[in-house]
Amino acid sequence: MITDPQILDFIARTEAAYPAEANGASAADNRRYYDAMCAVFRAPRPAGLPVEDRQLGGVPCRVYGAETPVAVLYxxxxxxxxxxxxxxDDVCAEIADxxxxxxxxxxxxxxxxxxxxxxxxxxESVWNALDRPAVVVGDSAGAMLSAALCLSQQGKRQPLGQVLIYPGLGGDRNSASYIVNAEAPLLRTIDLDSYRVALHGEGxxxxPLAAPLTAPSLAGLAPAFIVSADVDPLRDDGxxxxxxxxxxxxxxxxxxEPELPHGYLRARRESDRARGSFQAILAAITRLAARP
Structure with missing residues (x-):
């Protein structure tokens, strides 16, 4: 249950721009809703931060900041x-800064x-083209892809660390969070089902790369910092x-993170709880990047 007025306001503003029915719309319409919602919360980039769009491994990327010996792959x-x-864009810019x-x-x-x-x-293409150590960081679907990258590189060159923000990792759908948070604000289990069909079809x-919790072995993977939103069907995967x-x-x-819903990174500038979580994420990235 969410009682924090800052988070309740964040949820209301999110739902005003990105209503629940957006997930039932076409992919193009869904993206228009989502992009408009993200624009509501987007913060300006820190002054003086260099930003460049370029290809890495044949994949479009956006690079924030001058080259450093250790990178963050977001x-x-x-x-x-x-x-x-x-x-x-603003999350990545703030991490770099x-x-x-x-x-x-x-x-x-x-x-x-x-x-x-x-x-x-x-x-994987971006990872293989990267000529430096890196910490891999992702939120939601990106967190699953971060874990999948580590799993795909098992026995090979690992990231320095994996920072997973409210990840979905193929967990048990009978676990408590999938049941008690089935109708959670900003992400419902019905939304998870629609995303799964879009990604994999009906089968x-x-x-295991698409559901790292089902992998037979996780031995040798990068050390992890995992943060879950308490009011989120995906909570128990963490x-x-x-x-x-x-x-x-x-x-x-x-x-x-008590009282926080899925997607709370966008609330980091207006919610004390979300801000504190983002600070913990930044600290974890810095700590993992310093590993020998």
């Missing part, structure tokens, strides 16, 4: 259907025009993934 959320370089690290945002292909595994192939999801990682010898920290 993978945006949006259910694999919406979002892009503009939707998370706050951490002093160059941030590279990945504009991976979207469903349903491009079905799985096009998305992880794009992320079952059989690729602690389940952290527990699996620890069981297999991988350092993993999990943080749960």
């Amino acid at each position: 993978i945006h959320g949006g259910g694999f259907v919406v979002g892009g370089l503009d939707s998370h 706050a951490t002093g690290l160059q941030v590279i945002a990945v504009d991976y292909r979207l469903a349903p025009e491009h079905r799985w595994p096009a998305q992880i192939r794009d992320v 079952p999801v059989v690729d 602690p389940a993934y952290a527990a699996r990682l620890r069981q297999e010898g991988v350092a993993a920290e999990w943080r749960n």
